[in-house]
Amino acid sequence: MKHIDYKNYSDKELITFISNKENAAFVEIMSRYKERIINFLYRYVGDYDDAYDLSQEVFVKVYLNVSQFNAEHKFATWLFAIAANLARDFLKKNSKQTITSLENFEEAGDYNLTELIDSADSPEVKYDKNYVSLQVQKALNSLQPHYREVLILKEIQQYTFDEVAEILSIEVGTVKSRVFRGKALLKEKLKNLIIDLDK
Amino acid sequence: MEKQTLDQILQQSSIANHSENDFYSDVALKILLRTMAPVTVPASFEASVLNKVALLEPTKLYKSFIAATTFYSLISVVLISFSTLLNSEIASFQFSNAKEMLPKEIQQQKLEIITTPSLSNSNEQRSNSEESVLTKKKNVKRKNTNKTTQTPIPPPPKGIE
Incomplete structure (x- = not known):
C-alpha cells in the first residue's frame, strides 16, 4: 500500500479523499482546523470542556455529512457554519447551565486558563496573555450570542463580512450592523475594565 | 507578548x-x-474524534447483514407471490378438467350454481334465496287464506237432514 502525504493536498481534494473513507485525509483536515475551531467555540460558549466536546462534534458531523459539502463554497466556511450552528444549539439547550458556568467563570478568578496557554511561553508572558484573554473573554461572554458570534468570526477569526454572512446564513448588512453594535458594546465593557486597571 | x-x-x-x-x-x-x-488542543484530539466516528458509523458487518436480510426478504416475497399465482392456476386447471369430465346435463345445471364468482355475491344470493323462500312461504299462506275466502264451504244439502 503506497503512502500518501495529504499535507500537499487542498481542502477540497482532502474532502474527496474523506468521502472515500480515507481516515488519514480526515486526520489532516482536523489538524489544519482543530485549533481555529476550538478557539472559535471557546470564545463562543465560554467553557473549555464544552468547546472541546463541541469541536469534536463538528468534525464528526463533517465526516458523516461529507457528501453534503458543496464544492462551490470554501471548506472553512462550511466548517465554521457547522460549528456556529452547534454552538447556537448548545447555548439554547444549556441556557441555564451557561449562566451558571459564566458565574463560575467569574468566581474562579482570572488565571484559571494557565494550563490552556502555550507552555513554551515564559511565566510572565503566560500571566499577561491570561490576564488580557480573560478580561476580553468576560466582556465577550457578557454580550448577546448574535453579537458575540459576528465579533468572533470577524475580529478574531478574521473572516470578511461576506464570509461571516455565509457562515451564519444572514445578510451582509445584518453582519455589518451587528459588528458595529457589538464593537460599541464591547468597547464600553472593556473601557470600564481599563479604567479599573488604572486605579 | x-x-x-x-x-x-x-x-x-x-x-x-x-x-x-x-x-x-x-x-x-x-x-x-x-x-x-489561543487555547491549545491536546494531541489526542484526532484519535478521539476517529473513535467517535467509528462508534457512530455503521460497521461493515452490520451493513452486510442489512443487505443480506433485504435481499432474502425480497426473494421470499417474490417466491410467495409466485406460489400463490401457481396455486390459483392449478386450481383453475383442475376445475376446468373436472367440469369436462361431468356429463353435459349436469354441467349445464349444477355448475352454474357452483361457479359463484365471489363470496359477496354468494351472500347476496343466499339472502335473496332466503327472501325468496320467505316470500314463497308467505305466498303459500296467502294462497291458503285466499283459498279459504274464495272457496267457501258449501252448505249441506237440506234434504239430507
Missing part, C-alpha cells in the same frame, strides 16, 4: 476611550481581541 507591550496596548485603549476618536478605540479593540491567548 511582553509586559511592556501589554501595558502599551492597554494605555492605547485607555487613551482611545478618553478621546472621542472611534478609529483609535477600534484599533485598540482589534488588538485586544487578536492578542487573546
Whole structure:
C-alpha cells in the first residue's frame, strides 16, 4: 500500500479523499482546523470542556455529512457554519447551565486558563496573555450570542463580512450592523475594565 | 507578548476611550481581541474524534447483514407471490378438467350454481334465496287464506237432514 502525504493536498481534494473513507485525509483536515475551531467555540460558549466536546462534534458531523459539502463554497466556511450552528444549539439547550458556568467563570478568578496557554511561553508572558484573554473573554461572554458570534468570526477569526454572512446564513448588512453594535458594546465593557486597571 | 507591550496596548485603549476618536478605540479593540491567548488542543484530539466516528458509523458487518436480510426478504416475497399465482392456476386447471369430465346435463345445471364468482355475491344470493323462500312461504299462506275466502264451504244439502 503506497503512502500518501495529504499535507500537499487542498481542502477540497482532502474532502474527496474523506468521502472515500480515507481516515488519514480526515486526520489532516482536523489538524489544519482543530485549533481555529476550538478557539472559535471557546470564545463562543465560554467553557473549555464544552468547546472541546463541541469541536469534536463538528468534525464528526463533517465526516458523516461529507457528501453534503458543496464544492462551490470554501471548506472553512462550511466548517465554521457547522460549528456556529452547534454552538447556537448548545447555548439554547444549556441556557441555564451557561449562566451558571459564566458565574463560575467569574468566581474562579482570572488565571484559571494557565494550563490552556502555550507552555513554551515564559511565566510572565503566560500571566499577561491570561490576564488580557480573560478580561476580553468576560466582556465577550457578557454580550448577546448574535453579537458575540459576528465579533468572533470577524475580529478574531478574521473572516470578511461576506464570509461571516455565509457562515451564519444572514445578510451582509445584518453582519455589518451587528459588528458595529457589538464593537460599541464591547468597547464600553472593556473601557470600564481599563479604567479599573488604572486605579 | 511582553509586559511592556501589554501595558502599551492597554494605555492605547485607555487613551482611545478618553478621546472621542472611534478609529483609535477600534484599533485598540482589534488588538485586544487578536492578542487573546489561543487555547491549545491536546494531541489526542484526532484519535478521539476517529473513535467517535467509528462508534457512530455503521460497521461493515452490520451493513452486510442489512443487505443480506433485504435481499432474502425480497426473494421470499417474490417466491410467495409466485406460489400463490401457481396455486390459483392449478386450481383453475383442475376445475376446468373436472367440469369436462361431468356429463353435459349436469354441467349445464349444477355448475352454474357452483361457479359463484365471489363470496359477496354468494351472500347476496343466499339472502335473496332466503327472501325468496320467505316470500314463497308467505305466498303459500296467502294462497291458503285466499283459498279459504274464495272457496267457501258449501252448505249441506237440506234434504239430507
